[in-house]
Amino acid sequence: MKPFYVRELSVYPVGSRRIWLLSVAVLASLVANFETTISTILPLLMKDLGMTLAVYGQIAAASVLIGGLSAGFGGILSDRWGRVAILVPTLTITAACNFLLATIETPTGLFWVRCLMLFIEGAGITITASLVRDFSPRLGRAQAFAFWTWGPVGAAFLASLIASTTLPLFGNHWQSQAIIMGIVSLVLCLVVIWQIAEPSAALRAQVMQAESAVSGAEKVDPGKVRELFRHPHLWAHVFGNTGWQVLYWTFTIFGVAILNEAFGLETAAANGVVALGIVLNALAVIAVGRLSDKFQLRKPFTAAGTLLTIVMLGYYATLIDSGASAGHVTVVYALMFLFMGIAYVPWMANFSEDAEDVESRLQGAALGIWGMVVRVMIVVLLVVSPLVVAASGWRTWLLVCLAGQVIFLASMAAFRGRWRVRREAAPKAAV
Incomplete structure (x- = not known):
């Protein structure tokens, strides 16, 4: 028996209905990022708990x-x-x-x-990405993932806005922000619970090139995750x-x-x-x-x-201690974020489609494995980067980030997909 909040669609939604459900998935991404944001209260929290930055890093x-x-x-x-x-309980409990x-x-x-949060x-953030894929045919997938990336950006903006507005009202006590974030998150969760739905397993298993109202059988074998491990080009996506x-999280x-x-x-x-x-990045992802x-x-x-990010990052590193x-x-930093936006969203669509071609039933598993590997990298970054910076400065660590960009560029040789437009007229993109 399914939980009361699960609404499973047996016919693929089209038109405004699909756009609305895609918007709810993006809202769920914002909630998942917002309810764990701690940067707005970190200085106050560290002072109150007598905690050093090194301890917080651990x-x-x-x-x-x-x-x-x-x-x-x-x-x-x-x-x-x-x-x-899975998504609704994770959002609500967090x-x-x-x-x-x-x-x-x-x-x-x-x-x-x-650790609990x-x-x-x-799991919640991974699932929101899977939902975005589920509601985006390939003719509109890059745009859909562009809006999904607004989740973290919107969460950071919302948290900062609330903190700047309400902290003075509560004597700069960080506990007030935790309570407000809990209340706001629960209210947003209610909106998600009220409106969210998902395609059935049979519909998720179909590769949708364009929007069309199709139906599927009730039960589908979910597939075996080990099937993903047999394809080197998927690992090139994940590790590349x-x-x-490394650069994105260094700046974050x-x-x-x-x-x-x-x-x-x-x-x-x-x-x-x-x-x-951040603003230029948000605009770039939609345009590209x-x-x-x-x-x-x-x-x-x-x-x-x-390529543009590599060039601009190398130049950015040379500006350190140059008196610029x-x-x-500001211009160099902003251009880096713009170029990163150009690279990221098409890659997300490429990875989703390549995983879909291997096994369309395992989209969540593919995105989950990627999310797990990225988070392991963040742990290494949190531990190693302060040591590198302490030993030889920020320029050296930025060169490490540049090496990560080069690795990503090299990994593209293994990705599937075309490099040129087909001779026939390009189809009209869906939103």
Whole structure:
């Protein structure tokens, strides 16, 4: 017997119905990212708990590793049990854990609560990506994943907006933010529960080139995960993109610190530079997603974006200790984020389609394995990058990031898909 909140579609949704369900999946991505955001209260939290940055780094590394394991298993289970049956409980329980977070008084308490939250959240984020795939035919897949990437961006913006507005009202007590985030997350969860639905297993197993109202049988063999391990080009996707992610997560975690320590920008100014980069990235992913779908090409956009990122990152590294003006640094940083957006969304569509061609029933497992490997990389980054920076500075670590970009570029040789537009007219892209 299925839970009350599971609405399984036996006919593939089309038109405004599909767009709406895709929007609900993107909202679920925002909720999953928002309810575990801690950066807005981290300085206050560290001061109140008497916790050093090194101790927090260890807590973050351990919790992210646990979240990685959850992402892998959550994706596999979602292929077998359904997306919504797992997604809704993970979103709701993680939201409630924010009230538990508000009660902690020691770093040990923070460790256990964060491990619990990220273990639950890891599966949720993976499943939102699977849902986006389920509601996006290939003619609109890159655009759909572009909107999915707005989940983390929207979560960071929402958390910052709430913190800047409400912290002064509650005497700058970090506990107030944990409680507010719990309340907001639960309200958003109710919206998701009210509106969410998913295609049946039979519909998920079909490869949809364009939007059409098709139906499928009730029961389908979910497939065997080991089938994914037999295809080297899928591993090239997973490990190649993990190399690309080293730069993304370096900027996500240390972007402000690099601008402050290596370029001398004040914290407020550094946050402004980061915000500009995020805005350009958000615009770039939508534009390139539209073009990628229009021409049904993935690899050329990914390769071009990666090459431009490599060039700009190398130049960015040379600017350290060069006395470059704040305006100069701002332009270079913003262009890097724009180029990263050009590379990322077509790759997501490419990976989804390549995994789909291997075994369409195992989309959740493929995305889950990728999410697990990326989170293991984040753990290594959290542990290793401070040591490298302490020994030889930020320029050296940025060169490590550049090497990751080169690995990603080289891995594209194994990806499937075309490099050129077919001779016939390109089909019209779906949203």
